[in-house]
Amino acid sequence: MSGRTATTRRAWNRVQDAISRTPDGFPPLRPPAPQTAVRALEEVMDARVPEALRALWDIHEGAYDVRAADMRWDFMDGHGFIGLDEVRQIHAMFTEPLNQGLYRGRWGRVWDPAWIPVTSRTDSTMYTSGYFVDPGGGVGSWNGDTLTETVHPTLAHYLHHVADRM
Known part of the structure; x- marks a missing residue:
């Protein structure tokens, strides 16, 4: 296990510990x-x-999208922890040529196809914001108006941030 993988696992353990204190307050986590x-x-x-995102998905492939009273489905810093199907959908939404012009106008640049979404907030029609992991393991974010390439230097840093807020 590499250092980055071990660091990601330790950071996730903090998130998991926070979930275990009030398990009924969070959506069920998917299997690896x-x-x-x-x-x-x-x-x-x-x-x-x-590698860091692969390590996280080796633990859980996101959480189930359960939105019930008193449940924090958006525990990942205001976003849901998404599974591979949503990852694919979001990635396609931002990288298909038709959409690149739209987002260039909003963000001043296009989505880098190497960015992999890991969380998202949705409304009834689209993914409105979220976080992604870049090829070097850094974490950036997007919303309707802003694309920020580096919000957290590593996925582990982001997970520690999530745990601190839980």
Whole structure:
């Protein structure tokens, strides 16, 4: 296990500890993502999943999208912890050529196809904001008006931030 993988796992353990204190307050977590599914996702996106994100998905492939009273579905710093299907959908939404012009106008640049979404907030029609992991393992964010390439230097840093806020 590499240092980045171990660091990501330790950071996730803090999030998991916070969830375990009030498990009914959080959506159920998905099982680990099968490696075959991660490889298939990489093929569809034509992008490599960074090692730190792969380590996180080795623990849980996101959380189920359960929005019930008193449940913090958006525990990932105001966003849901998404599964591979949503990752693929968001990635396609931002990287398809038709959409690139739209987002260039909003953000002043296009989405880098190497960015892999890890969380998202949705309304009834689209993914309105979220966080992504870049090829170097840094974490950036997007919303309707802003694209920020580096919000957290590593996925572990982001997970520690999430745990601190829980």
